[in-house]
Amino acid sequence: MEGLSCGRPFLLHTFEQVIDISVIGGGLAGLINAILLNRAGLSVILFEEKRYPFHRVCGEYISNEVIPFLKKQDLFPTEFNPSDIKRFHLSSISGKSLKMPLDLGGFGVSRYSFDHWLAMLAEREGVKIIHRRVNRIDFDDDTFRLQDKEGDNYLSKIAIGAVGKRSLLDKNLNRPFFSKKSPYVGVKYHIKTDRVGEDVIALHNFKGGYCGVSRIENDTFNLCYLSHREGIRKYGSLEDMENQTVKKNPFLKEIFNSSDFLFEKPLVINEITFQKKEPVFRHILMSGDAAGMITPLCGNGMAMAIHSSKVLSEMIVENWNRGFNRDELETMYTRKWNILFANRLLAGRSIQKLFGAPLTSEFAVKAGQTFRPFANYLMGKTHGKPFS
Numbered sequence: 001m002e003g004l005s006c007g008r009p010f011l012l013h014t015f016e017q018v019i020d021i022s023v024i025g026g027g028l029a030g031l032i033n034a035i036l037l038n039r040a041g042l043s044v045i046l047f048e049e050k051r052y053p054f055h056r057v058c059g060e061y062i063s064n065e066v067i068p069f070l071k072k073q074d075l076f077p078t079e080f081n082p083s084d085i086k087r088f089h090l091s092s093i094s095g096k097s098l099k100m101p102l103d104l105g106g107f108g109v110s111r112y113s114f115d116h117w118l119a120m121l122a123e124r125e126g127v128k129i130i131h132r133r134v135n136r137i138d139f140d141d142d143t144f145r146l147q148d149k150e151g152d153n154y155l156s157k158i159a160i161g162a163v164g165k166r167s168l169l170d171k172n173l174n175r176p177f178f179s180k181k182s183p184y185v186g187v188k189y190h191i192k193t194d195r196v197g198e199d200v201i202a203l204h205n206f207k208g209g210y211c212g213v214s215r216i217e218n219d220t221f222n223l224c225y226l227s228h229r230e231g232i233r234k235y236g237s238l239e240d241m242e243n244q245t246v247k248k249n250p251f252l253k254e255i256f257n258s259s260d261f262l263f264e265k266p267l268v269i270n271e272i273t274f275q276k277k278e279p280v281f282r283h284i285l286m287s288g289d290a291a292g293m294i295t296p297l298c299g300n301g302m303a304m305a306i307h308s309s310k311v312l313s314e315m316i317v318e319n320w321n322r323g324f325n326r327d328e329l330e331t332m333y334t335r336k337w338n339i340l341f342a343n344r345l346l347a348g349r350s351i352q353k354l355f356g357a358p359l360t361s362e363f364a365v366k367a368g369q370t371f372r373p374f375a376n377y378l379m380g381k382t383h384g385k386p387f388s
């Protein structure tokens, strides 16, 4: 089978031809890495186990810090008319609430549309996308050998792991974080509602979790929550847990009871882990959530995925053009990743402790109400500056 990248032919399914870059995972991080590296003239194949378009559990609120970069690279999804989010509404479990403008703000667009659009663009520009799961990666003789679930093999000089928060590949690679259990479950719906302002991102606490609601494209809203698995276990089903805990927050009760739910059933994922990970593991350069995941309440994971893929791609191109020095690339990327993101992840984990528990969620809202700079300070700790 033949693919073509930037006019340079490469053969797939053979051991002889070494491709420049293999990207494993086609979320925002993987797609943007693939697009940028292909544009720089490197041969790129991307593996995504699912078929676009598909929904993902995600709040779909993207911090505006990414806009200069996306626009400069013609990657801003203008055609979907993303929502423009400027205000924040936080409520405690009992319904005490705080409303404030957002310094930087964000936009809303579904991953269903955005990822699909980026994947089509990547393919049009010459990235070869293979819809198969990569089960195994070995590094030998300065080259990666990837094996997909059909048993086909591919060779590449550089491998980028963009497999998201948790993948079977992490298990097969024996990444240390994989063995640590996580109690968090993520649930997502798309809804039609008139109870949340078009330019508002709402973050409502409930016992054991928190729920974000904000507009995406086509007058549709995303409702996505993170909950402790115990709640579901205790009440037996998601629906009962929602009735017994989520809807105890008066804002959530109103939204749940008055909205049209557009999915037949919710999208659910388990084992959402915020454990520390490695930006480089067994010479694989990790990008996006695969390098480290920020807690969803920060509304910043996608911006970090986009930013980390920009930084990584630029470093690869720069290093490649100087003759390629793997050790130097790995050291520099690890250092840069830690400078840019490590503290944000730490801040996100600390702030999350204030959420989902009666006393601390009341405290967080009260502190934000009485001392507005405190709320701005916390947000500043988890958000980055606009970058291009």
Ligand SMILES: Cc1cc2nc3c(=O)[nH]c(=O)nc-3n(C[C@H](O)[C@H](O)[C@H](O)COP(=O)(O)OP(=O)(O)OC[C@H]3O[C@@H](n4cnc5c(N)ncnc54)[C@H](O)[C@@H]3O)c2cc1C
Binding pocket: 024, 025, 026, 027, 028, 029, 030, 047, 048, 049, 050, 056, 057, 058, 059, 060, 061, 062, 063, 132, 133, 134, 135, 162, 163, 164, 165, 167, 168, 169, 186, 187, 212, 224, 225, 226, 272, 287, 288, 289, 290, 293, 294, 296, 299, 300, 301, 302, 303, 305
């Ligand atoms: C409940 C919840 C709410 C969130 N809300 C927000 C929010 O509002 N705003 C925000 O900015 N962030 C939010 N996030 C975080 C955000 O979703 C992630 O940070 C972002 O999706 C990371 O992108 P990524 O490309 O690294 O990974 P992903 O988007 O997860 O993509 C990884 C891809 O890799 C593929 N893959 C995995 N393993 C393999 C394999 N072995 N072979 C081939 N393909 C593979 C998967 O199918 C997947 O498509 C939220 C997260 C959760 C859990």
